Amino acid sequence: MSKESQQKTILAIVKKWQDCLHTEEPDRKMLTDYIRNFVESKRGNVALLSRESNIAVPVISNLINESKTxxxxxxxxxxxxxIQKLTKS
Structure with missing residues (x-):
């Protein structure tokens, strides 16, 4: 790859990631709200989601409560x- 070609590729990669970062926060908020709605819709959904996703309950709780990292x-x-798989069946 020539130096000029490499520079164009790098610029394209930077542009792509800048665009992604621009929408990351609103996307994260919308997805978190979706998860929160599922969890709050029925008792036991946190445990079900944890079991099916292999993501620990405290991680899910921290996400929906917006606590910790x-x-x-x-x-x-x-x-x-x-959630989509669980609600589809």
């Missing part, structure tokens, strides 16, 4: 995908 976006996506 929030989990990674990857974990949030796992929770959302798990």
């Amino acid at each position: 929030p989990p990674s976006m990857k974990r949030i996506l796992i929770l959302v995908e798990t």
